[in-house]
Amino acid sequence: MSTPATSDEASRAGTGEILISGGTLIDATGAPGRPNPGVLLRGDNIQVVGPGAAEAAGADAERIDAGGRTVMPGLIDAHCHATFDDVQSNDELFFHRDPATAALVAGQNLTKMLRAGVTAYCDPDTLFSMGPSLRNAVEAGVVAGPRISTGVQALVTAVGGTAGRLIPDEGVVGYAQVVNSLDEAVMWTRRHIKYGADWIKIHATGLLPGRSGEVLGWSRDELRAVCDTAHELGASVMAHCRSPESVTACADAGVDMLLHASFMDAEGLEAVIRSGSALCPTFTFLANLADFGSAVGAGAGMEDVFRGEIAATAKMMRAAYDAGVPLLCGSEAGFALTPYGHWHGREAEILVNELGLSPMEAIVCATANGAIAMRLEGRIGTIVEGCLADVLVLDGDPLADIRLLNDRRRITEVISRGRRVDLSGPWPAHGPIPGDKVRNWAEQILTYERAYR
Numbered sequence: 232m233s234t235p236a237t238s239d240e241a242s243r244a245g246t247g248e249i250l251i252s253g254g255t256l257i258d259a260t261g262a263p264g265r266p267n268p269g270v271l272l273r274g275d276n277i278q279v280v281g282p283g284a285a286e287a288a289g290a291d292a293e294r295i296d297a298g299g300r301t302v303m304p305g306l307i308d309a310h311c312h313a314t315f316d317d318v319q320s321n322d323e324l325f326f327h328r329d330p331a332t333a334a335l336v337a338g339q340n341l342t343k344m345l346r347a348g349v350t351a352y353c354d355p356d357t358l359f360s361m362g363p364s365l366r367n368a369v370e371a372g373v374v375a376g377p378r379i380s381t382g383v384q385a386l387v388t389a390v391g392g393t394a395g396r397l398i399p400d401e402g403v404v405g406y407a408q409v410v411n412s413l414d415e416a417v418m419w420t421r422r423h424i425k426y427g428a429d430w431i432k433i434h435a436t437g438l439l440p441g442r443s444g445e446v447l448g449w450s451r452d453e454l455r456a457v458c459d460t461a462h463e464l465g466a467s468v469m470a471h472c473r474s475p476e477s478v479t480a481c482a483d484a485g486v487d488m489l490l491h492a493s494f495m496d497a498e499g500l501e502a503v504i505r506s507g508s509a510l511c512p513t514f515t516f517l518a519n520l521a522d523f524g525s526a527v528g529a530g531a532g533m534e535d536v537f538r539g540e541i542a543a544t545a546k547m548m549r550a551a552y553d554a555g556v557p558l559l560c561g562s563e564a565g566f567a568l569t570p571y572g573h574w575h576g577r578e579a580e581i582l583v584n585e586l587g588l589s590p591m592e593a594i595v596c597a598t599a600n601g602a603i604a605m606r607l608e609g610r611i612g613t614i615v616e617g618c619l620a621d622v623l624v625l626d627g628d629p630l631a632d633i634r635l636l637n638d639r640r641r642i643t644e645v646i647s648r649g650r651r652v653d654l655s656g657p658w659p660a661h662g663p664i665p666g667d668k669v670r671n672w673a674e675q676i677l678t679y680e681r682a683y684r
């Protein structure tokens with residue numbers, strides 16, 4: 232059989248060599264930062280790390296002098312939504328988008344992530360099921376972007392997720408596929424894998440009118456059926472869990488990665504340890520609401536609620552970390568409070584401030600641990616010989632100030648797949664797209680008193 236023909240010999244990966252010398256090396260294995268002994272990238276491979284790098288480099292190698300700067304692996308954003316386009320409401324997301332525009336816009340947003348130092352990301356659920364298409368387009372070199380591992384859509388029961396009654400009783404809306412029985416849960420798991428899913432996403436908890444907090448909308452049998460089916464077919468499972476009982480139920484069912492795990496209790500932590508699940512708390516969205524929500528007119532009066540959720544959950548995340556549970560960093564990018572390219576490094580800062588991790592420990596969470604989300608453990612997220620060639624050079628020392636990871640002005644080199652990303656030129660923003668936004672009639676209710684007071 233011959234290999235399929237392509238129109239060009241284009242490759243998304245670098246084919247040459249890059250030699251990075253000088254500065255401080257943070258290899259993200261957990262070893263202390265050390266003077267960079269030399270890093271040689273050859274194509275999409277970290278070829279040599281050590282004094283032999285310079286010697287092994289060919290005459291044609293590109294050379295980067297990292298003197299006075301920091302060399303570290305690219306960020307892995309373990310929880311972001313690449314197809315949502317900084318959305319402001321579920322109404323907008325579910326009913327005001329079209330597939331072709333959404334795909335083109337997503338392509339542009341991938342560039343923002345790359346320029347902010349994200350060289351790999353994991354996307355649970357996507358508009359118009361486009362996750363695998365986006366991943367394949369990047370892999371084929373059609374559009375530039377980070378490495379992608381992806382789901383297709385979130386599986387929700389008719390209880391709904393966080394979108395309440397916008398979730399229909401059956402069928403598809405936005406990022407969600409409704410499943411109404413164990414059989415349907417199994418059927419859609421199989422279909423998503425057929426469509427190209429690396430991950431199956433379960434929206435385990437949702438909001439119900441009149442109830443406080445999120446409730447588990449799935450039976451334990453349904454959860455287990457999805458996990459067993461996915462695992463038999465070689466896919467992994469993640470779940471949105473924002474209640475204590477959902478953490479226990481999902482970990483017991485065999486979910487590989489728990490998103491949020493809000494209000495995890497001692498029983499939940501035991502279940503997570505027993506199952507070997509990873510945790511991706513994704514505090515960034517809550518922290519942005521709590522700290523800056525008022526700046527964009529969001530969550531008025533809710534700051535304390537979000538701060539409370541962070542504090543309660545952080546305590547248990549710390550306990551999980553101490554018990555050896557891998558913590559991953561996710562930004563929840565794709566919402567108006569977490570726009571692409573702006574917040575991918577913030578989770579590490581929150582792990583330092585709220586969990587008391589050292590900056591080095593937080594950097595490992597933001598890089599090496601992300602390999603779990605990419606299903607590339609031992610292959611990505613560290614600067615070790617034989618790993619994939621995703622590397623950043625930072626102007627400054629993130630061990631002294633972890634906030635540097637989230638300041639893209641300080642990222643002077645992004646190397647993705649062994650190729651330097653062009654960081655010059657204007658930020659790739661787009662203008663308004665007709666029909667894309669929802670307009671409210673009013674922010675307030677116009678009572679007689681309000682009119683004539």
Ligand SMILES: [Zn+2]
Pocket residue numbers: 310312355563
């Ligand atoms: Zn999410």
